[in-house]
Amino acid sequence: MTASLTLYSYWRSTTSYRVRAALNLKGVPFETVPVDLLTGAQRDAGYSKMNPGKGVPTLVLEDGSVLTQSLAILDYIEARWPEPALLPADPLARARVQAAAYTMAVDVHPVNNLRVVTHLRDAYGADTDGAMDWMRHWMVEGFTAFEALVRDDTPFAFGHAPDLADLCLVAQVYNARRWGVDLTPFPKVRRIEAACLDVPAIAAAHPDQQPDAS
Template identity: 60%
Template sequence: MKLYGYWRSTTSFRVRIALNLKGISYETVPVNLVAGEQRAPDYVALNPGKGVPTLILEDGRVLTQSLAIINYLDATIPEPPFLPEDPFERARVQAAAHTIAMDIHPVNNLRITAHLKSRYGLTAEDGVEWFRHWMTEGFHAYQALLPTNTTFSFGDKPDLADICLVAQLYNAHRWGVDMTPFDRLLEIEERAFTLPAFDAARPESQPDAS
């Protein structure tokens, strides 16, 4: 498999974790978002959304969108599972994952703030405050959804919610979010990075890290 991604992309980070947890070998193909490589015609032919990640399967078929990719991996390689079997518990984990992937990430995408800066005069400082605000809002919601006395977000093994959380926490640290109210999330992050699958997926460990 080939994973087209960018080292600092949280969506690419999610898929790296998922591939590692499933024990899948893959080739990393860097796409420099800062240089605009995602808009190159040959890449747009693979991913019309002009984003990352893009996963090329062994048979040449193409998948985009991190949650769709992770869902495919979970459906085709059942162990370890990313979601519980029980429908209610499954929905709880998905709700927490979506809090990260659908509430925080879309409004914190760099192309959103770039548009706000060029179209509405948002300053660089305003952009950072924008990031911090939406991450703080989302983390409060995420933390409130969690049960107590679990090793990870919902159980003793990492699941889809943890994959999304750990990747987003990278951005929180990068942009200086005040993590004082989120001890539980930091504990989960610390435990996750004791696992090789999470540790190897760190942005700074990727070949295109700079």
């Protein structure tokens, strides 16, 4: 099947990672267009007109419609391609999956993304060690909460197949390993990461497998 969707992403972006994984799991073909965040490509006039938030990912649909913000994109993907489901149909179970997912996507990611850490350095004089301590602190806080929210009797966060919580977690664990977070206190996090990376569709979404990986 020819790709009809275009995903603007950056290889190390956790938000792009989770969207790539969702599209792969659902068997939706897409073309990747790299946006180099380190060189400021997200601030170029053409790109920022498409995505006023000047971030990634951006998903361009077949008719040219543009979607931004990873959670909104994931919601669209789930509605349009409902199988395999990333959210349970039962309202209570759905809310629990979303709570765990948002712990990563809403509590941890926003305070640790590139623009925030850059502002910490530029505006408040944080050195490299200080910036890394900041990121590690919020990841540990998030993983501690995540451990308490998910099940301990299933390979994935809430069952035997990956869901939204798993995709948000595995992307954040990539960052945690990159920045040297000690994951020993988080056995559920480590178990879920291993289960996710055993799924070919998720493994193919890993940053190291992207065309712009360096």
